[in-house]
Structures are given as C-alpha cells and as structure tokens.
Amino acid sequence: MITAERLTKRYGDTTAVDAIDFTVRPGSVTGFLGPNGAGKSTTMRMVMGLDHPSGGRVTVNGRAYRDLPAPLHEVGALLEAKAIHGGRTAYNHLLWLAKTNGIPRRRVNEVIGMVGLEAVAHKRSGGFSLGMGQRLGIAAALLGDPGVLLFDEPVNGLDPEGIRWIRTLIRSLAAEGRTVFVSSHLMSEMALTADHLLVIGRGQIIADTDMADFIARNSAAHVRVRSPQSGVLAEALRDRGWRLGRADDGALTVEGATPEQIGDVAGSRGLYLHELSVVSASLEDAFMRLTADSVEYHARTEQPIPAGV
Amino acid sequence: MSTSSTLTAPASPPAHRADVGRPRLTFGRILDAEWTKIRTVRSTVWTLTSLFVLSVGLTALICFAAAGELSQDAADEPIGAFATWGLMFGQIAALVLGILVASAEYSSGMIRTTLAAAPRRWSVLAAKATVLAGLLLVLGAITSTAAILAGNFFLDREGIGLSLSDPDVLRTMAGGGLYLAVLGLFGLGLGLLMRHTAGAVTVGIALIFVVGNLVGLIPGAAGEWLTKLMPGNAGTTMATVESFNPDLLGPWTGIGVFAGEAALLLLIAGWLFSKRDA
Incomplete structure (x- = not known):
C-alpha cells in the first residue's frame, strides 16, 4: 500500500508535483498515466525516498521509505533502465544488492532464472540490450520478494516480446496480492495492464478511477x-x-x-x-481530451513551415 | 538472447516469503555490499595496478638513474626522498579510485539503486569510506614497501642504501598506506560533491599538483603556511623517508592536517548527499 498526502515537489518556481493525494492498493495494478513531464517519475522517486518532497508526505506500508527496516523486502522498483554500472556483471550487480538487505545468494540465482538471464548472468551489463537491461532491473526489483512494486515506464523501448513479457509479469504480481504501481504515458498500455487508473497532468491528479469505469465512460x-x-x-x-x-x-x-x-x-x-x-472512440482520444490542458509541450503542427527553409 | 516469454512463477507464495526471512538493514550489510561493489568492477583493478606499477616502477627507475650521482657529490639532495619517489605519480590512481567510488554511481544512475536498497545515506557514505580507506591502507602500505625495497636495491649498489630498520623507513612503509588512504577519502569527498568523474579528477589533480605549488609564490608567511597546509603538501611527508622540501609539516602533523581536511570535505559532501535529491 502506498499513500500520498498533499505530496508536493517544487524546483525553484516550477511545481512538478502539486499537493497530490492518492492511494495505491494491494492486489491490483494501479496505472499512473500522464504525458511526459507530468510528474510521474518525480512522484515515484519521492515514494522511494530518493527525492525529498517540498511538502506533504508519502508512505509505503504506513512508513516513510527511509524508515523501512529492510526496504528491499518490502518494495521493489524499476525506476530507470540504466541504474546499473555497466562494468559489473549481472550476477554481481544482484549480489551486492542482495547483501545490503541480507538476502541469500541462492535468491540471486532464482531471480536470474525468473527473468531468463541465466546465459548472460556472468557477462558485464554494459553490453546488454535495452530489453536485457530491463530484465536485470526487474530481477533487482523482485530480489527481496517485496509486496510493493513500482515500475516506471517499464515497456519503453522494448520489443513486442519484451512488452508482452512485462505485461504478463505485472498482471501476475498483482494477482498474487501485491501492490503494483506502473507508470506510462500510453493509454493503450494502461488499458491492457491496469485495474485502476491515476491520471496526472501538470503535477495534479486529474482522474482517479476504476479502469473498467473509465473505459465504459470514454469508449462511447x-x-x-x-x-x-x-x-x-x-x-x-x-x-x-x-x-x-x-x-x-x-x-x-x-x-x-x-x-x-x-x-x-x-x-x-x-x-x-x-x-x-x-x-x-479510442481510449487514447479520451486520454488526450482529459490531459489536453495539462500537456507541458505541445507540438505546434498547425504552424505552416516557412518556404525556403 | 534466448529468453522464455512464458513466465516462470515470478515470485513465490507467502510460505516462501517467510523462508527468505526479513533481516534488517545493518551497517555491516551495507559494508559487505560496498566491498562487493568495489571488488567487482575493473576500474578498481586498473587503478590499483597503476598505483603499484607507477609507484614501484618510477621509484626503481629514478633510483637506478640517480644513484650514481647521489653517491658522488656529498649531495644536498636528501637520499631518503628518492625511496618512494614514484608515489608522487602513483598517488593519482588512489585519488581517482576514491572519486570513482562516488562519481561512477552518478554517471551510471546506480546511486538510485543503492539508495533504494539502503536509504540511510550517512551509513552508505560511511561504508564507502571504510571500504575505500581499508583497501588503500593495505595496498598503499604494500606499494610503499615495495617501492622502498626496489629503490633501495639500486641505492645499495652505490653504497648509499637506507637501513631497513631505520624508524623513518619503517614509518614510511606503513605511512604510504596511510597517506594514500586519506588521499582516497579526499577523492571520495570530491566525487560525491561534484557527482562527475572528469570534473572531480580535474579539480583533484589541480589542487594537489598545481595549486599546492602555486601558493608558494604568495610572498611572506601566508605563502609559507598555505604551502604547508595545502592538501597534497600536508600529508606527503608521511609517505617519504625524507622530504625534498624541508619546510613542510612533519609526517604526523602533516597527515593529521590532511586527514582533517579530508574529514571536513567528507562532512560537507555527506551533508549535501543527505539533503540533495539522488
């Protein structure tokens, strides 16, 4: 369970996350949807105690992240594909990570098996493809067998097979009763994986709704x-x-x-x-209508291109 | 990569979860993890190899080249200063290793993985410092001892060898480790403060090789004291049997000053580390 109360992040004059309230519940996938720059990643980093809120608070299982006695046993996160030192092997990356929280060595081999990286476990991760890097990141998230999982744009840049694999994984994690929080800027992706939908735009929650309701209302x-x-x-x-x-x-x-x-x-x-x-009507259209006022950077397609350029 | 697209039970039922157990995050565990980190990247091997090869090799080379001349004129050159001469260059590797321990985590983005696993930032910094200092203390002492033995081999041939039981020689054998450990910590502070490898290396080298010498140009007592106190001047006498510059602080005072400077830098860097967003 993740709970945010009046959670705020300001950078100088700009407010990236503006006093948002939300709850992410166990047993279902909560999609965190918003255009680029809406504040999704900032919010997730605040959940993880990586960025300090300018106001409000966010807790995981009732505690601030930094007060968790053994964080990896409670929370697993895939925050960015490249949060790995490319000079270290996949196995050693997971090994040091396991050691921080007293996770046994055999669990490292277990998660390597789960994500299908056995063949490259002892190769340096710098040579990994995006998909392999993503699998390694997921192995790291699953290491402590946590009840709460965060995935920031997990399917970005993946090939269709990788995308399907991650969707299946996310669904099955929620089916096991875990709290799963997934961000994306693609409505179509959320429609396939999320049970609940949190839409964020310009740092504010603009919709907090059941996925089925949202589809029924918007696919007229x-x-x-x-x-x-x-x-x-x-x-x-x-x-x-x-x-x-x-x-x-x-x-x-x-x-x-x-x-x-x-x-x-x-x-x-x-x-x-x-x-x-x-x-x-496509859900993508519904999402565009919903966030039309909150998109940070509009492409100005209506502008004619001057001749001679 | 041949990966199965089917999912093999991504996590286990609660029964197994209890099996994994819920140990707490402890300083010992963070320390173990930092030790695992530092020994599993090639940059550590490379920096420590260059530390050893440069320090021992250049010491041997200069002693081989200069021993004859040193034995002839009743020289005003302090012979003891040649016995660890190569450390002057080898020390860059210790500085770089210290910087990398912090900055490599920022260039790769791994710092977020680290802090997600161990959100207590002061503990993370303390673990990094302990592992780095321990490693450099041991390898630095080995390096400095090897340099003395190699250099002394050539000095001995000309009959101007140092006595290996001389207290200053023994002090230098261990002192090289102490100096390089403090220098590594200084680098760690710089790397954590700047979060950028190239920038921190530039600043570190400039401070130790350029600024340390330039302040000597300031006239009067101010220049004299700045020369004594600059990092890279203070502390170096600990790693030499005798210093080329007789005006520098003595070995123990010098290393004390340098350790104080490194500690101050680490405190500032650590304070910012605990305040800043990762």
Missing part, C-alpha cells in the same frame, strides 16, 4: 451510416429519438442506436444503405 461509440436517400433516412432516425450528426464526407452519425436498429429502420422504409459501421 457511434454508428456511421451512408445512404443515397440520407434526408429521408435522417428524418426516420430522428423520429426514433436518436441523436444525429453529419460527418465531413456527408455520412450521418447516429448516437444511441445499434447498427441492427438502424438497419431495421432503413429496411422497413425500403431505403438503400451504402455504409453502416460502428465507430468507437
């Missing part, structure tokens, strides 16, 4: 229908009380009706249909 679909007799069709559909709109290409958009209902209406009037399709 509409039906697109094209007909050569669209005037007559529109009349008929409006009679049924459905909300109509018109797409750019002249097709009708219908909210609140299924394609079957619309097809039946058209058929009963003998109207021709050239297209009848469901258009579902």
